[in-house]
Amino acid sequence: MKVHKLTETQKNKLIGIEYIPNCTYNPIQDANEIWIITIEEVEQTTDENFAWVKDLPQIEYVKPKF
Amino acid sequence: MANFPTIAIGLPFVHAGGLDADAAAFIAVAGITDATQKTAIDNLYKDLKGQGANNSSYDFYTRLTAFWLFVGGTSTSCSFNGKTPSSGNTYNLTYSGAAPTVNANGIKFNGINGYADTKVPQNLISNSANGLSVYFRENIANNEIQMGYLDTSTYKSTEIGMGYTSGANTKFFGGNKYDENFGATNYQSVGINGLIRLNRTTSNNYKVYRNGSQTESFNYLSYNNTDTSTLVIGGVKKSSGGVQAFSIKTFCYADIMTSNSLSAAEELAYYNCIQAFQTALGRQV
Numbered sequence: 594m595k596v597h598k599l600t601e602t603q604k605n606k607l608i609g610i611e612y613i614p615n616c617t618y619n620p621i622q623d624a625n626e627i628w629i630i631t632i633e634e635v636e637q638t639t640d641e642n643f644a645w646v647k648d649l650p651q652i653e654y655v656k657p658k659f
Numbered sequence: 660m661a662n663f664p665t666i667a668i669g670l671p672f673v674h675a676g677g678l679d680a681d682a683a684a685f686i687a688v689a690g691i692t693d694a695t696q697k698t699a700i701d702n703l704y705k706d707l708k709g710q711g712a713n714n715s716s717y718d719f720y721t722r723l724t725a726f727w728l729f730v731g732g733t734s735t736s737c738s739f740n741g742k743t744p745s746s747g748n749t750y751n752l753t754y755s756g757a758a759p760t761v762n763a764n765g766i767k768f769n770g771i772n773g774y775a776d777t778k779v780p781q782n783l784i785s786n787s788a789n790g791l792s793v794y795f796r797e798n799i800a801n802n803e804i805q806m807g808y809l810d811t812s813t814y815k816s817t818e819i820g821m822g823y824t825s826g827a828n829t830k831f832f833g834g835n836k837y838d839e840n841f842g843a844t845n846y847q848s849v850g851i852n853g854l855i856r857l858n859r860t861t862s863n864n865y866k867v868y869r870n871g872s873q874t875e876s877f878n879y880l881s882y883n884n885t886d887t888s889t890l891v892i893g894g895v896k897k898s899s900g901g902v903q904a905f906s907i908k909t910f911c912y913a914d915i916m917t918s919n920s921l922s923a924a925e926e927l928a929y930y931n932c933i934q935a936f937q938t939a940l941g942r943q944v
Contacts, residue, residue, distance in 0.1 A: 596771070615738060619756030619772040621901065631771055633757040654771060659802040659823075659904055 597635050597649035599628040607646075612638050624655040679704040681720075685728070685744040689736040696730055699939035703728070704741075706932035713935045714928050719921075725750040725779055726792075726914035727892070729765040730940065734758060737766045738775070750778050752892070755902075759893075764796060764942045770803070770907035774893035781808040781817055781888055781896075783917045786836050786881035787862040790916040793819055793892070794933055795908035796944050798852040800829040804895040804904040805855070806913060807833065808888055811899040814839055815882050818895050820904065821869075822851040831874065833857065835865040836881035842867060844874050852944045854912070854930050860920045871930030873923065890915065911937050 607618040682704035705711035707720040740750040756772035800822040807818020816834035823832035831842030859865040867875035894902040937943035
């Protein structure tokens with residue numbers, strides 16, 4: 594499954610931000626401690642201030658251990 | 660002879676037309692228009708109040724702090740707290756991560772980063788009497804938490820995790836104001852889906868119920884923690900920030916009782932109420 598890769602700075606810009614009504618971005622770290630958001634969050638972004646998420650590189654998601 | 664209307668005007672808690680007043684408020688705020696859903700919601704409220712066909716003995720409604728019906732087919736309709744419902748209710752859900760998939764069966768998160776925040780602070784939950792419930796459809800083992808809070812400095816928690824895979828076994832993995840514990844039951848043979856309740860009956864005991872029957876009993880003294888982090892549905896909120904152990908289940912119901920527990924007889928009656936609601940909506944398991 595593909596997800597979008599974030600830098601630490603980019604992650605901090607997204608925390609707490611609503612990308613659709615009543616739903617905020619939730620950057621998480623994958624098993625390799627890489628910050629990611631999902632394709633759904635990127636595809637549903639319409640705010641031009643956050644249009645940069647459309648350019649985030651895609652990587653394969655590696656589920657963190659429980 | 661004239662036909663007089665039989666509207667229950669003046670009866671307490673009954674809306675004109677026979678709807679329970681709180682059910683009517685929920686239907687209005689959630690924008691429910693489907694007749695089957697309206698009837699199911701009304702019957703659930705009456706059952707929860709001990710005034711229904713499936714429960715005429717116990718008032719669960721008063722004991723509930725918050726509950727979510729996951730009905731109506733949209734993420735908005737699923738967000739409203741059923742207890743004293745309103746658009747401004749403190750415990751209306753907010754979503755984070757990938758938006759949930761919503762259909763007639765309920766609400767499902769993506770298992771990567773999606774969850775709903777209940778806004779119920781964990782420190783509001785009593786150390787001597789409380790309860791948490793989730794009702795989900797999939798009988799699929801997965802290393803996940805369906806609902807809860809975790810103190811990451813001590814690994815004490817208030818969380819429900821059904822279907823954790825441990826070796827060859829499928830286990831309950833969770834806690835209730837205590838350490839995360841594995842249950843003794845192997846749920847591969849009995850199943851993990853349906854109504855799962857975590858019930859702290861005393862400061863020194865908590866139990867797990869599945870579909871009205873006790874499956875686990877733990878004699879562990881509860882801990883006190885003043886952290887105001889909130890419980891989430893679809894994972895577990897960490898005291899250190901963020902959420903982990905994301906769930907892939909389809910949720911049909913959830914609740915929190917911050918300071919009340921249920922007896923064994925009440926657990927069965929409560930299950931009967933919730934199961935009747937799910938059956939009326941055709942999504943029971």
